[in-house]
Amino acid sequence: MITTTASLASRTVFRIGYGALQLERLHDRRAEAVALLRRAVELGVDHVDTAEFYGFGLANEVIREALRPEDDVLVVTKVGADPDPGGRMPLRLAQRPEQLRASVEDNLRSLGVDRLAVVNLRRLDTGPGLRPEGDQVVDLDDQLAVMTALRDEGKIGAIGLSSVTLDVLRRALPAGIVCVQNAYSLVARDDEDILKLCAAEGIAWVPFFPLGGAFPGLPKATDEPAVHAVAESLGVTPSQVGLAWLLHHATNVLLIPGTADPAHLEANIAVGEITLDAAHLATLDGIESRSNDVPIG
Numbered sequence: 001m002i003t004t005t006a007s008l009a010s011r012t013v014f015r016i017g018y019g020a021l022q023l024e025r026l027h028d029r030r031a032e033a034v035a036l037l038r039r040a041v042e043l044g045v046d047h048v049d050t051a052e053f054y055g056f057g058l059a060n061e062v063i064r065e066a067l068r069p070e071d072d073v074l075v076v077t078k079v080g081a082d083p084d085p086g087g088r089m090p091l092r093l094a095q096r097p098e099q100l101r102a103s104v105e106d107n108l109r110s111l112g113v114d115r116l117a118v119v120n121l122r123r124l125d126t127g128p129g130l131r132p133e134g135d136q137v138v139d140l141d142d143q144l145a146v147m148t149a150l151r152d153e154g155k156i157g158a159i160g161l162s163s164v165t166l167d168v169l170r171r172a173l174p175a176g177i178v179c180v181q182n183a184y185s186l187v188a189r190d191d192e193d194i195l196k197l198c199a200a201e202g203i204a205w206v207p208f209f210p211l212g213g214a215f216p217g218l219p220k221a222t223d224e225p226a227v228h229a230v231a232e233s234l235g236v237t238p239s240q241v242g243l244a245w246l247l248h249h250a251t252n253v254l255l256i257p258g259t260a261d262p263a264h265l266e267a268n269i270a271v272g273e274i275t276l277d278a279a280h281l282a283t284l285d286g287i288e289s290r291s292n293d294v295p296i297g
Contacts, residue, residue, distance in 0.1 A: 017047030019258035024055030037066035060110035079103035080122030120160035127183035179204040187219040188292035
């Protein structure tokens, strides 16, 4: 059995959290969204990942309505992009220091709190997705200056990073980084060196797109015959195997799978009870890693 808890921002949390992005699928069913988040808490989730640009603020509104102080849930949000309802994509980059500060204020308001426990700076240096251009290409030191100022002011408790390279993480370490969110999965292990540095520094590794396949043409863990074979031998789903591999791979991994379906939520939480033996791990470790570092837009 794997260890079911890990450290995040000086807290001990259950290693399977909840990513709030999928709440936007319940945009017209607000009560269901609130009930889903309440169910996550009942199942032991005490770490929720969100952003103001998830559902144009909907995710934060649902979190504000659903979570209670006594739940003691660690809410992690992110800055570096803002909602853009009328744009070609539903978000626009917001990398400049004044934009980061404004995004923190937006998250404070929508979550209804006076302090954000952890805020991830989404840099967009690597992984699938947008890349900064023009005035959105901002030096890391300028960004960390405003993030540490916000921490000193008590508006944020701790700083994380997202979509960063090994060099950027090394440069940021003196600022006191508590977590790193990069695209990483069984089939896309480009960032193994970053994961190892995080483990050495006591930094939580929180992979997004944990099953791969975020965009068309990118590798998916659930397409691998070896994943299906292990799943069949254990009587679980291929998705559960892909998530379980992450928990077994390194003790500082925290998962934030998202879903809008209660049954899928329960299946995700059950991953913590799956034991992969040495033979299973050898089979899965043998799967070829392919790059998911694909700029979009």
